[in-house]
Amino acid sequence: MEGTAILTEGLTKHYGDVEALIDLDLEVKKGEVFGFLGPNGAGKTTMIRTILDLIRPTSGRASILGMDTHEHAVDLRNSIGYVPGDLALYPSLTGRDTLTYFANLRGGVDWAYVDELAERFNSDLDVKVGDYSSGNRQKVGVIQAFMNKPDVLIMDEPSIGLDPLVQREFQKLIREVASEGRCVFLSSHTLSEVQRAADRVGIIRHGRLVDVESVDELRSKAIRRVELFFDSEVDSSVFEAVPGVREARMNQYSIVLSFDGHMDELLKAATSRYNLVDISSQEADLEEIFLTYYEDEEMPV
Amino acid sequence: MFANVFTKTSRDRLAGMAIGAVAIALMLWMGTAVYKDIDLTLYFETMPPAFLELMGIPDTGDAAGLAFGAIYSFMGALTVAGLAISMGTASIAGEEVNGTMGLLLGNPKSRTSVLLSKTLSLLAVVAVGGLILWGAGYAVPAMLGVDMAPFHVGALVFHMSVNAVFYGLLATAVGAWTGSAKAASGTAIAVMVISYLATGILPLIEGLEDVAKLFPWYYFNHGAPVSNGIDWGDMAVLGSLAALFLVIAVVGVNRRDLRSRSIGASLIDRLREHPLTKKATERIAGSARVSRIAMKTASENQGLLVICSIIMFYIALMMGPIYNIMDEAILSLAAQLPDALVAMVGGVDMSTAEGYLQAEIFSITGPATFGVLTILIGSRAVAGEEQRKTMDLLLASPVTRSKIIAEKSLAMVLYSLILGLVTFLGTWGTVVLGGLDIPVTNVAATSTLLTLLGLVVGGVALLVGSATGRTRWAAYTAAGVTLFAYFLWSFMPLSEKYAGWAKLSPFHYYLGSDPLVNGMHWGHAAVLVGLFLGLVVLSMPALQRRDLR
Numbered sequence: 001m002e003g004t005a006i007l008t009e010g011l012t013k014h015y016g017d018v019e020a021l022i023d024l025d026l027e028v029k030k031g032e033v034f035g036f037l038g039p040n041g042a043g044k045t046t047m048i049r050t051i052l053d054l055i056r057p058t059s060g061r062a063s064i065l066g067m068d069t070h071e072h073a074v075d076l077r078n079s080i081g082y083v084p085g086d087l088a089l090y091p092s093l094t095g096r097d098t099l100t101y102f103a104n105l106r107g108g109v110d111w112a113y114v115d116e117l118a119e120r121f122n123s124d125l126d127v128k129v130g131d132y133s134s135g136n137r138q139k140v141g142v143i144q145a146f147m148n149k150p151d152v153l154i155m156d157e158p159s160i161g162l163d164p165l166v167q168r169e170f171q172k173l174i175r176e177v178a179s180e181g182r183c184v185f186l187s188s189h190t191l192s193e194v195q196r197a198a199d200r201v202g203i204i205r206h207g208r209l210v211d212v213e214s215v216d217e218l219r220s221k222a223i224r225r226v227e228l229f230f231d232s233e234v235d236s237s238v239f240e241a242v243p244g245v246r247e248a249r250m251n252q253y254s255i256v257l258s259f260d261g262h263m264d265e266l267l268k269a270a271t272s273r274y275n276l277v278d279i280s281s282q283e284a285d286l287e288e289i290f291l292t293y294y295e296d297e298e299m300p301v
Numbered sequence: 302m303f304a305n306v307f308t309k310t311s312r313d314r315l316a317g318m319a320i321g322a323v324a325i326a327l328m329l330w331m332g333t334a335v336y337k338d339i340d341l342t343l344y345f346e347t348m349p350p351a352f353l354e355l356m357g358i359p360d361t362g363d364a365a366g367l368a369f370g371a372i373y374s375f376m377g378a379l380t381v382a383g384l385a386i387s388m389g390t391a392s393i394a395g396e397e398v399n400g401t402m403g404l405l406l407g408n409p410k411s412r413t414s415v416l417l418s419k420t421l422s423l424l425a426v427v428a429v430g431g432l433i434l435w436g437a438g439y440a441v442p443a444m445l446g447v448d449m450a451p452f453h454v455g456a457l458v459f460h461m462s463v464n465a466v467f468y469g470l471l472a473t474a475v476g477a478w479t480g481s482a483k484a485a486s487g488t489a490i491a492v493m494v495i496s497y498l499a500t501g502i503l504p505l506i507e508g509l510e511d512v513a514k515l516f517p518w519y520y521f522n523h524g525a526p527v528s529n530g531i532d533w534g535d536m537a538v539l540g541s542l543a544a545l546f547l548v549i550a551v552v553g554v555n556r557r558d559l560r561s562r563s564i565g566a567s568l569i570d571r572l573r574e575h576p577l578t579k580k581a582t583e584r585i586a587g588s589a590r591v592s593r594i595a596m597k598t599a600s601e602n603q604g605l606l607v608i609c610s611i612i613m614f615y616i617a618l619m620m621g622p623i624y625n626i627m628d629e630a631i632l633s634l635a636a637q638l639p640d641a642l643v644a645m646v647g648g649v650d651m652s653t654a655e656g657y658l659q660a661e662i663f664s665i666t667g668p669a670t671f672g673v674l675t676i677l678i679g680s681r682a683v684a685g686e687e688q689r690k691t692m693d694l695l696l697a698s699p700v701t702r703s704k705i706i707a708e709k710s711l712a713m714v715l716y717s718l719i720l721g722l723v724t725f726l727g728t729w730g731t732v733v734l735g736g737l738d739i740p741v742t743n744v745a746a747t748s749t750l751l752t753l754l755g756l757v758v759g760g761v762a763l764l765v766g767s768a769t770g771r772t773r774w775a776a777y778t779a780a781g782v783t784l785f786a787y788f789l790w791s792f793m794p795l796s797e798k799y800a801g802w803a804k805l806s807p808f809h810y811y812l813g814s815d816p817l818v819n820g821m822h823w824g825h826a827a828v829l830v831g832l833f834l835g836l837v838v839l840s841m842p843a844l845q846r847r848d849l850r
Contacts, residue, residue, distance in 0.1 A: 049693070052696070053696075054692075054696060054849045055849060056848060073701075074699050074700065076699075077696075078699045080697065084690070084697075087694070088691050089694070090597075090601075102694070104591060104593060105593075105594070105699070106698050144694070
């Protein structure tokens with residue numbers, strides 16, 4: 001189970017003058033779910049298409065399962081499942097035809113497993129792809145990536161268009177795959193999605209890998225917008241003293257906090273003196289985290 | 302009113318039209334140079350006026366007149382009309398097929414105003430093409446020292462432009478009414494090709510001269526605008542029909558549900574839905590067509606193959622019987638036609654059965670039909686997958702890029718062979734029906750060489766598509782190369798000075814040995830096979846070394 005699934009060394013890609021990917025060093029292990037997190041246009045898709053040999057790096061190299069991604073591109077694809085971002089399929093084929101086509105190109109597909117996946121995702125495979133809604137088309141894209149049980153799954157924003165129920169099933173599936181010692185690499189621009197599914201998270205911005213952290217670390221970093229409701233007026237200084245509170249704003253019986261500390265300490269402060277009636281906690285969006293933590297690391301223009 | 306749509310559409314298309322017009326102008330220059338180099342006076346004395354009128358050649362007896370007839374009235378008119386058809390198809394149906402129609406109509410503009418802006422830009426782009434051709438029509442003869450006084454270049458170009466708008470709006474109307482880009486371009490091209498051929502052949506048959514008036518191409522050329530000036534009656538016919546198409550388009554686009562992204566139902570799909578044929582077709586369609594890349598590619602192009610086959614088969618089959626009923630007098634006149642004129646129909650002697658079949662089936666119709674088939678397959682092979690964004694997923698499978706090229710080429714070979722067989726059967730049928738004295742082996746040889754020529758043309762499209770990932774570049778380059786090769790082969794030999802150039806053209810290796818008369822020329826076949834294989838092999842590194850789009 002131990003071992004490296006994906007390794008990039010100094011991976012760099014320029015499009016003319018545009019530096020889409022800069023000196024990326026990354027290691028993803030077998031049995032791991034790795035989230036690749038970044039805002040739109042950060043270089044996520046460029047990185048994925050580079051390690052799949054669809055585009056070629058300007059410099060640096062990448063390997064998957066110990067094999068160079070360019071030299072062994074074809075062999076490697078026996079062990080890779082891929083969901084492209086901006087998925088496109090052949091509109092005149094049905095879902096089942098589509099899967100059959102790719103199954104024929106790959107070999108080793110167990111149709112019982114395909115049917116099981118279709119069932120789990122509630123996907124009707126007898127409809128033409130052109131007649132699918134975008135979510136249903138995405139399901140076919142996801143099924144084709146999982147169907148030959150590849151050792152490494154590379155997915156570019158895979159849960160786009162999937163409804164919450166299907167997303168939950170999808171995350172369950174990812175965990176199952178990882179527990180079998182296979183590797184899942186998925187990109188996303190939403191923190192919550194990555195947090196739910198991934199073990200570790202790589203954060204990319206302007207083509208640079210800014211940080212790699214465990215989800216727990218990231219979660220502790222994540223600023224939350226916490227609102228606490230009480231049955232009487234409270235003193236804001238009590239809360240401002242709690243480590244991690246960045247901003248506190250009083251309403252009549254409630255207080256709104258920008259908070260990135262441990263929830264445990266905050267709750268202790270709240271309940272030791274007052275009667276806590278209700279609590280609401282929302283995660284801040286990704287941009288806010290970037291602004292807070294990674295702004296300084298942005299490269300000089 | 303809807304200036305953005307107008308500007309964008311015009312900008313997208315102007316380059317194509319400008320390239321087309323400049324290419325035609327270049328050919329005019331080369332054609333005039335060749336004709337100038339040979340003595341023409343004798344030919345004009347022997348030629349019947351009816352024939353001159355038919356070919357759109359002014360009877361002034363000099364080089365420029367011939368060149369205008371050959372280049373402008375034929376290649377130029379077909380090119381400009383073809384580009385107009387491509388614009389007309391894209392105007393409504395194209396937006397629907399691309400799935401961009403919804404976005405466009407998300408703006409506070411009506412369907413009618415979108416249609417009208419697109420039509421306006423069709424007119425503007427055709428006008429630009431016309432202006433370039435008009436300017437070249439004066440500049441080229443002047444540069445070569447040819448007297449321009451007797452010619453009405455403006456009139457000819459005006460006829461060409463109105464003619465192009467007619468076909469463009471026909472495509473617009475069909476596209477607006479049905480939402481199918483295939484139906485739009487298919488109908489307009491079919492009407493254009495059939496009416497071009499009909500107006501060429503019908504007047505040669507006694508008693509059928511007037512039937513030609515039923516075909517729109519007649520109104521473009523029968524009045525010989527380059528010598529007689531604008532024929533306002535003819536222009537009124539084309540213009541009012543074009544206006545009618547526009548009305549049909551407006552009604553059509555407003556009357557129906559727009560498609561968000563249309564998928565045409567193929568024949569197989571329809572058979573698959575019908576309860577009687579469901580089981581049988583499921584067996585073929587379901588598994589076979591997705592069994593490998595070549596089969597998938599073939600199935601995507603089945604409609605195209607069927608259309609090309611029907612056109613090829615019927616045109617071939619008609620020719621023998623027509624040959625028999627053609628006026629003896631015209632045939633004997635044809636025997637005395639000058640080489641310069643004969644070059645226009647592919648450099649053959651129309652007075653013999655072989656020459657006639659070569660002119661009517663093999664020199665233009667054949668390469669054009671094969672070209673449509675192989676250029677479309679070749680340009681979509683790699684570039685099409687990239688533009689539809691399905692290439693990423695295809696390459697997520699353990700296949701090499703070279704394997705994709707090989708599989709796509711296999712599909713192209715398979716379909717060319719089928720079309721070659723159809724051509725052979727149609728031509729053989731016409732030889733039998735017409736009681737012509739041509740050995741079946743010679744028909745087979747010519748069909749085989751035609752198939753190989755088609756593959757070479759498709760190979761060019763494949764190579765450009767593989768190197769650039771752009772279908773339009775691939776298709777236009779291949780079509781341009783073919784047109785140029787045809788020109789090189791048919792016109793250059795007229796002049797001693799330029800005769801050697803013909804050997805640079807693939808057409809030389811196709812018809813240069815007169816295969817209908819002399820049978821198979823294995824050396825030439827080998828050259829064509831070698832060219833095709835070379836293009837396929839070159840496509841592999843072209844794709845291999847490149848970032849996919």
